[in-house]
Amino acid sequence: MPLPRLAVVGVGLIGGSFSLALKRAGAVAEVVGLGRAPLDEALRLGVIDRAAANIRDAVTAADVVLLATPVGQMPQLFAAIRDVLPPGCLITDAGSTKQDVIGAAKAGLGERVSQFVPAHPVAGREKSGVAAAEPALFEGRHVVLTPSADQRAEDVDRIAALWRACGARVSTMTPTQHDAVFAAVSHLPHMLAYALVDDIAARPNADELFAFAAGGFRDFTRIASSSPEMWRDIALNNREALLCEIDSYGDKLAALRALVAAGDGPGLERLMARARDRRDAWLARFNVGAENTAE
Amino acid sequence: MPLPRLAVVGVGLIGGSFSLALKRAGAVAEVVGLGRAPLDEALRLGVIDRAAANIRDAVTAADVVLLATPVGQMPQLFAAIRDVLPPGCLITDAGSTKQDVIGAAKAGLGERVSQFVPAHPVAGREKSGVAAAEPALFEGRHVVLTPSADQRAEDVDRIAALWRACGARVSTMTPTQHDAVFAAVSHLPHMLAYALVDDIAARPNADELFAFAAGGFRDFTRIASSSPEMWRDIALNNREALLCEIDSYGDKLAALRALVAAGDGPGLERLMARARDRRDAWLARFNVGAENTAE
Numbered sequence: 001m002p003l004p005r006l007a008v009v010g011v012g013l014i015g016g017s018f019s020l021a022l023k024r025a026g027a028v029a030e031v032v033g034l035g036r037a038p039l040d041e042a043l044r045l046g047v048i049d050r051a052a053a054n055i056r057d058a059v060t061a062a063d064v065v066l067l068a069t070p071v072g073q074m075p076q077l078f079a080a081i082r083d084v085l086p087p088g089c090l091i092t093d094a095g096s097t098k099q100d101v102i103g104a105a106k107a108g109l110g111e112r113v114s115q116f117v118p119a120h121p122v123a124g125r126e127k128s129g130v131a132a133a134e135p136a137l138f139e140g141r142h143v144v145l146t147p148s149a150d151q152r153a154e155d156v157d158r159i160a161a162l163w164r165a166c167g168a169r170v171s172t173m174t175p176t177q178h179d180a181v182f183a184a185v186s187h188l189p190h191m192l193a194y195a196l197v198d199d200i201a202a203r204p205n206a207d208e209l210f211a212f213a214a215g216g217f218r219d220f221t222r223i224a225s226s227s228p229e230m231w232r233d234i235a236l237n238n239r240e241a242l243l244c245e246i247d248s249y250g251d252k253l254a255a256l257r258a259l260v261a262a263g264d265g266p267g268l269e270r271l272m273a274r275a276r277d278r279r280d281a282w283l284a285r286f287n288v289g290a291e292n293t294a295e
Numbered sequence: 296m297p298l299p300r301l302a303v304v305g306v307g308l309i310g311g312s313f314s315l316a317l318k319r320a321g322a323v324a325e326v327v328g329l330g331r332a333p334l335d336e337a338l339r340l341g342v343i344d345r346a347a348a349n350i351r352d353a354v355t356a357a358d359v360v361l362l363a364t365p366v367g368q369m370p371q372l373f374a375a376i377r378d379v380l381p382p383g384c385l386i387t388d389a390g391s392t393k394q395d396v397i398g399a400a401k402a403g404l405g406e407r408v409s410q411f412v413p414a415h416p417v418a419g420r421e422k423s424g425v426a427a428a429e430p431a432l433f434e435g436r437h438v439v440l441t442p443s444a445d446q447r448a449e450d451v452d453r454i455a456a457l458w459r460a461c462g463a464r465v466s467t468m469t470p471t472q473h474d475a476v477f478a479a480v481s482h483l484p485h486m487l488a489y490a491l492v493d494d495i496a497a498r499p500n501a502d503e504l505f506a507f508a509a510g511g512f513r514d515f516t517r518i519a520s521s522s523p524e525m526w527r528d529i530a531l532n533n534r535e536a537l538l539c540e541i542d543s544y545g546d547k548l549a550a551l552r553a554l555v556a557a558g559d560g561p562g563l564e565r566l567m568a569r570a571r572d573r574r575d576a577w578l579a580r581f582n583v584g585a586e587n588t589a590e
Binding site for chain 1: 417439476477488511512513528564570
């Protein structure tokens with residue numbers, strides 16, 4: 001039986017794609033959206049069926065609420081939801097960081113945190129906004145749930161079933177484990193890509209440099225076209241894990257620099273071959289698709 | 296009138312694609328190849344017409360010689376070519392570094408350095424080897440020539456014409472300018488990508504980390520699947536410029552780290568927005584294709 005009503009708070013790439021995927025699967029009857037800007041485009045594209053006037057309007061008659069805003073907005077949303085949340089309604093989120101979101105949920109929702117199932121869909125594109133939403137965005141992608149003893153197993157299962165209806169592969173982690181894993185394989189690379197573009201852009205000869213930048217540079221920096229607001233929040237909200245990753249990476253880069261400075265050809269080739277072999281094995285094993293997906 | 300005979304020394308992705316592109320354009324009559332391994336596949340694929348027995352055999356009857364080996368092999372090749380180089384024969388190369396190759400040419404060729412026109416085709420793929428060669432590899436790509444007063448203008452024009460026949464956009468730089476530009480936009484990103492994969496691969500939980508790495512990680516690290524031998528040589532042969540770039544990048548990363556550590560949201564968002572806007576403007580202006588090309 002389809003979910004009677006889903007409320008999507010933050011109707012952008014992720015929230016819009018969740019709605020489209022559930023609609024395509026026949027897993028939801030009605031989607032109500034809430035955004036910062038008017039939702040004309042989301043209505044026109046059929047991403048939502050109705051635009052809510054405010055958070056109370058969005059939540060009061062919903063069966064499930066998805067928070068798909070930048071994580072920095074979630075504390076105030078949880079606080080606003082607390083008094084209007086129907087007893088049987090579940091909340092989930094799409095934040096890329098989990099310890100901070102769970103902390104905000106506890107602070108904002110109080111004992112009603114039992115109705116919140118934290119989730120992170122590991123999918124996305126460097127394009128943001130509802131116009132980029134697509135029903136296939138989560139197909140074959142990981143969705144990581146980070147529930148605790150605060151939530152009931154059957155509620156976690158209900159949220160997992162929705163993500164599976166989108167075609168996603170659902171797994172669970174502790175929030176700490178989640179934040180450490182994604183600091184390494186997602187948050188750090190985003191910082192590295194932003195840093196490279198900003199480094200080049202600040203040069204007096206930036207125009208010449210960009211003129212000769214080619215496909216390697218383009219792909220390396222693709223994630224530097226991601227939403228600054230979203231990634232600012234992720235960097236700040238997963239600060240400790242990210243700082244550890246930046247430091248670990250700095251150590252590795254210093255080691256590589258030392259090999260270059262010393263003219264250590266065998267050492268450099270060993271490092272490069274190890275990296276290439278590991279990456280190629282990863283690509284072959286996990287069959288990461290060719291689609292233009294980030295996270 | 297097509298070139299009667301081209302000799303390709305190093306029949307891999309670049310050398311093979313140069314041959315295929317000139318053949319397709321009707322710009323060459325016969326291609327002789329020389330490789331470290333038997334050239335059966337290159338012959339079978341029609342990339343070369345004949346396999347030379349040695350460097351003397353490859354060069355003696357050639358009109359143009361392309362050196363498309365890793366740059367570390369070029370010193371010995373120039374030395375071996377010196378005594379067998381026909382007077383009217385031009386040599387060019389496809390090395391990603393230029394000051395070192397020119398130095399090797401002067402040392403190896405002596406006064407015959409006048410017959411060497413240094414070139415860098417800014418194209419490639421992370422796949423190496425002749426099986427990856429394709430005639431369209433250089434279409435719309437930059438080829439940078441770095442001639443000096445040692446070479447005659449008409450010889451530089453002849454080499455430029457061959458690259459244009461491959462569909463490339465030919466420009467010229469000084470060797471120093473070339474090496475500085477590509478250290479920034481190509482050599483540095485390759486080092487950064489190798490370093491990230493090697494950093495992750497060295498962790499006790501590497502398997503878990505790779506299991507949750509997604510499209511952003513895949514594209515960021517694509518160039519870490521490039522040939523270790525080739526990139527070892529590039530790193531060592533453009534050492535000074537690369538070390539400067541690693542240090543400049545380290546400073547930028549330290550600045551970004553400080554913003555994260557200080558919880559400076561506006562500062563982080565400014566940096567990220569600046570990088571995103573600059574990258575998006577670059578993509579729009581230079582219309583870098585969607586093909587899977589590195590350099």
